[in-house]
Amino acid sequence: MKPFLYPEEPHSRGNPIQERRPLSDEIYEALVTELISLRIPPNARMSVDALARQFGVSQTPIRGALIRLETEGLVVKKHNAGYSAAPLPSGKHFEEAYLMRTLLEPEAASLAAANVKPEDIHALRALCDHMEQLVTEDTQGNYGRFAMLDGQFHARITEMCGNELLQHTLQGLYAHMHLFRLRYHSSVAEEAIKEHLAIVEAISRCDSGAARSAMANHIQASRDRMKPYYQHL
Structure with missing residues (x-):
């Protein structure tokens, strides 16, 4: 499955998130909104590298946000496949x-x-x-x-x-x-x-x-x- 292509707004590479709070918190909230609104559709692959480029940050806060989302059931991680948006429950x-x-x-x-x-x-x-x-x-x-x-x-x-x-x-x-x-x-x-x-x-x-x-x-x-x-x- 191809990775989901993240839109350039509101956080483009040229406009990284401000460090008012921990970056992982900022990214977590942004991704929750994308997942809730289904702009990231169910089962879409969520590439750590693509997200890091999208938000203009290192992979560390991206991984922190994804781990938090995984504990809340919004993303899933599979061995050798990385992260993806969780499917909608039945x-x-x-x-x-x-x-x-x-x-x-x-x-x-x-x-x-x-x-x-x-x-x-x-x-x-x-x-x-x-x-x-x-x-x-x-x-x-x-x-x-x-x-x-x-x-x-x-x-x-x-x-x-x-x-x-x-x-x-x-x-x-x-x-x-x-x-x-x-x-x-x-x-x-x-x-x-x-x-x-x-x-x-x-x-x-x-x-x-x-x-x-x-x-x-x-x-x-x-x-x-x-x-x-x-x-x-």
């Missing part, structure tokens, strides 16, 4: 992932409400505020950023629950990134933010029952929004 996989989330995430939210600290609420609200800002701007470059923040929101709640096995299981689903590869639209994001805020409100009141219900409602609503896009995969 409809059956998405349905099973939603079932797992329905079983586990409401309980995680309930436990989080019992263990909540002020800094947790501050962090969750900051994530919601940032997501709202991205939706207001509604640019293609925000696809990947919103997906990452959505994942961080759910991961923070899972961390708060204090159950490491539950946290590890949910992380292994790679649910959030693959969902945004199916469908990203500002209306979808706006609905998700409203549901996130309901979860935060319940957790901030230390109301375990309300937190469980709010998370269950969010996962069901997400499934209803996304099922038309994955059921035929």
